[in-house]
Amino acid sequence: MTDRPLEGLGYAEALSELEAILRELEGSAVDVDRLTEHVTRARALIQRCRERVGEARLQIQHVVADPSDGGA
Amino acid sequence: MVGACARLGDVSQPSLDLDFETDDGGLPTFTVGELVGEINGALRRSFADGVWVRGEIQGWRETSAGHAYFNLVEDNDGTKATLPVSWFTNSRARLRPVLQKHRLRLVDGLKVRIHGYLDVYAPSGRLGLKMSGIDPRYTLGELALERDDVVRRLVAAGLFDSNRAKAFAVVPLCIGVVSSVGSAAWHDFTHELELSGIGFDLRVVDVRVQGEWAVPMVTSAIRRLGGISGIDAIVVIRGGGARSDLAAFDAEEVARAIAASPVPVLTGLGHEIDRSVADDVAHLSLKTPTACAGALVDRVRLFAERSERAWAGVARRTQIVVDGADVAMDRASERVGGAARRHLDTAAARLDGIEGRVRVLDPVFTLARGWSITRTSSGSVVRTVADAQAGDLLVTTIADGIINSRVEDP
Numbered sequence: 001m002t003d004r005p006l007e008g009l010g011y012a013e014a015l016s017e018l019e020a021i022l023r024e025l026e027g028s029a030v031d032v033d034r035l036t037e038h039v040t041r042a043r044a045l046i047q048r049c050r051e052r053v054g055e056a057r058l059q060i061q062h063v064v065a066d067p068s069d070g071g072a
Numbered sequence: 073m074v075g076a077c078a079r080l081g082d083v084s085q086p087s088l089d090l091d092f093e094t095d096d097g098g099l100p101t102f103t104v105g106e107l108v109g110e111i112n113g114a115l116r117r118s119f120a121d122g123v124w125v126r127g128e129i130q131g132w133r134e135t136s137a138g139h140a141y142f143n144l145v146e147d148n149d150g151t152k153a154t155l156p157v158s159w160f161t162n163s164r165a166r167l168r169p170v171l172q173k174h175r176l177r178l179v180d181g182l183k184v185r186i187h188g189y190l191d192v193y194a195p196s197g198r199l200g201l202k203m204s205g206i207d208p209r210y211t212l213g214e215l216a217l218e219r220d221d222v223v224r225r226l227v228a229a230g231l232f233d234s235n236r237a238k239a240f241a242v243v244p245l246c247i248g249v250v251s252s253v254g255s256a257a258w259h260d261f262t263h264e265l266e267l268s269g270i271g272f273d274l275r276v277v278d279v280r281v282q283g284e285w286a287v288p289m290v291t292s293a294i295r296r297l298g299g300i301s302g303i304d305a306i307v308v309i310r311g312g313g314a315r316s317d318l319a320a321f322d323a324e325e326v327a328r329a330i331a332a333s334p335v336p337v338l339t340g341l342g343h344e345i346d347r348s349v350a351d352d353v354a355h356l357s358l359k360t361p362t363a364c365a366g367a368l369v370d371r372v373r374l375f376a377e378r379s380e381r382a383w384a385g386v387a388r389r390t391q392i393v394v395d396g397a398d399v400a401m402d403r404a405s406e407r408v409g410g411a412a413r414r415h416l417d418t419a420a421a422r423l424d425g426i427e428g429r430v431r432v433l434d435p436v437f438t439l440a441r442g443w444s445i446t447r448t449s450s451g452s453v454v455r456t457v458a459d460a461q462a463g464d465l466l467v468t469t470i471a472d473g474i475i476n477s478r479v480e481d482p
Contacts, residue, residue: 011419018426025433032445032453035435042430046423053419056412064409 006044011052018045108194115190122204125155126185129178137161140178144186144201156200157188163204174208175346177314180284185210215322222324222349231331235355240336243375244304244368246273248297248335250290253278257311257342257361264365270372275300281310286320294329294337305336305368308350309361312342321348330354340364439471 006014021042025035102110127144134140138161146153159178171177178184187205192198226232251258253276265272277293280286290308297306308321308330320326321341327349330337336355340363341348351357358364431437435445446454449465460466460479468475 022426022429026429032435035433039430039434039436042426046427046430049419049423053416053423057416060409060412060416064406 003041006048009048011049011056014045014048014052018042018049021045104197105194108192108197111192115192119190122187122189123201124185124187124207125201126183126210127153127155129180129182129184130154132178132180138164140164142178142180144184156198157186157203158193158200159203163202167206170206170208171314174212175314176208176211176316179282179316179319181319182316183211183214211316215316215319219322219349222322222327223352225324226327226331226349226353231328232353234331235333235337235353238334238336238355240355240371241304243372245271245372246275246302246304247368248300248303248306249274249276250279250293250297250306250308251276251361252281252310255281255311257281257309257340260311261307261309261340261361261365264362265369268365268369268373270369272368275303282313282317282320287323287325290320291323291325291329294326294333298329298333298335303335305338305355306333307338307340307361307364307368308354309340309364310342311361318346318348321350323349326350327353338364338367436471439469442471444468444470 004013004017021038025038025042125144127146130143130145132140132142140159142157142159144155144157176182185207186201186203187207188201188203191200191202193200223232249261251261262274265274275297277296279289279293281290294306294308297303310321318341321339330339330350330353338356338358339348339351339354340358340361341351342360347357356367358367439445446466446468448454448459449467452459454460454466462479462481464479466477466479468477
């Protein structure tokens with residue numbers, strides 16, 4: 001299965017995929033051949049989630065500072 | 073008259089030689105002029121102090137020289153009596169202050185009690201009265217009596233308060249105007265409205281406000297304006313003048329038209345002292361056209377001020393609500409921000425945990441700690457001893473590269 005592009009991937013979707021990869025990695029039947037690509041994908045997903053969290057933190061700071069702006 | 077003629081013993085009698093004798097009984101014979109002179113002499117002697125006579129003025133006319141002529145008429149149920157009256161310039165000038173003091177002007181229809189001297193005017197042979205005085209209280213009394221009669225009839229018909237019962241528009245902007253357009257009253261009225269800066273919409277009917285056409289024209293104008301949809305009020309205005317000139321506004325027809333008007337009627341008839349019947353039955357009676365306009369302006373301004381105050385109140389109350397909402401929103405915003413930050417902190421911590429778990433599973437780190445992965449020459453991972461036979465070529469991956477080896481004794 002081809003991985004979905006990270007661009008445009010939401011936090012919840014990324015986290016959901018990350019949890020699935022973790023479950024597979026931490027299971028006993030992990031395929032060593034796929035270990036590297038799983039870990040690589042997991043790292044990319046973690047990075048994507050960190051970006052989304054960072055963006056959300058900035059937006060919230062903005063909105064809370066000036067409610068009339070509506071965050072736009 | 074006989075007595076007067078009897079004293080004419082020395083009047084000449086021409087003697088003619090005729091075939092018959094005229095039995096004149098010894099009476100003297102006059103020329104017309106002599107006779108008129110005798111009659112006037114007799115009138116002066118009989119009415120040495122002049123005479124007072126009352127009646128209604130009709131046929132009023134004035135000459136360029138300033139003399140006035142009219143008939144004094146008494147009409148009792150069809151029995152009419154008429155006396156021609158001459159009122160010469162000098163007498164008019166003498167009586168003018170008296171009339172002005174009582175704000176009277178002699179016009180047709182006015183009931184008067186006048187003083188004068190009887191006289192036969194020789195060229196026409198007409199008996200007349202040379203007017204020399206007037207009793208203004210009589211005229212004022214007559215006007216008041218007529219006025220009272222009209223008021224009594226209006227009250228009896230239930231019309232006296234009719235117009236006052238009509239609701240006056242809160243914002244009277246569309247105004248019907250009954251006036252003599254171009255008169256001072258008209259200019260005063262419109263000027264006052266213009267000064268206000270308020271956009272009044274005027275529907276004007278040009279009328280005569282005195283004279284014989286005044287009553288039918290004013291009556292018709294009020295009725296016509298009352299029939300126009302959207303008119304908020306009707307104003308009836310005229311400038312100042314003699315009390316007797318107000319006669320049209322004491323007329324019952326005008327009063328009835330005002331009473332029947334579907335919208336309030338305001339009067340501004342230009343009199344500081346006198347009130348007409350029209351004033352009495354009007355919704356609102358002002359002394360002058362300017363005051364009439366002022367009343368309309370004041371009413372519109374009153375509404376505007378009340379509206380402004382109401383809006384100010386609404387704005388104040390709204391501000392209080394908005395201020396309260398602001399405070400509430402500030403608090404809510406703090407809570408939202410705090411909650412969001414906590415969620416983000418939790419998410420970040422969770423990602424940290426996941427990253428740690430991924431790191432543990434990453435073969436790069438596992439190999440770095442000294443672990444290796446051994447595959448056969450076909451590439452399959454060697455998991456047990458049985459996966460390798462003597463002589464097999466094995467490929468071992470370690471952290472920094474690959475080692476090829478051959479199995480001697482598995």
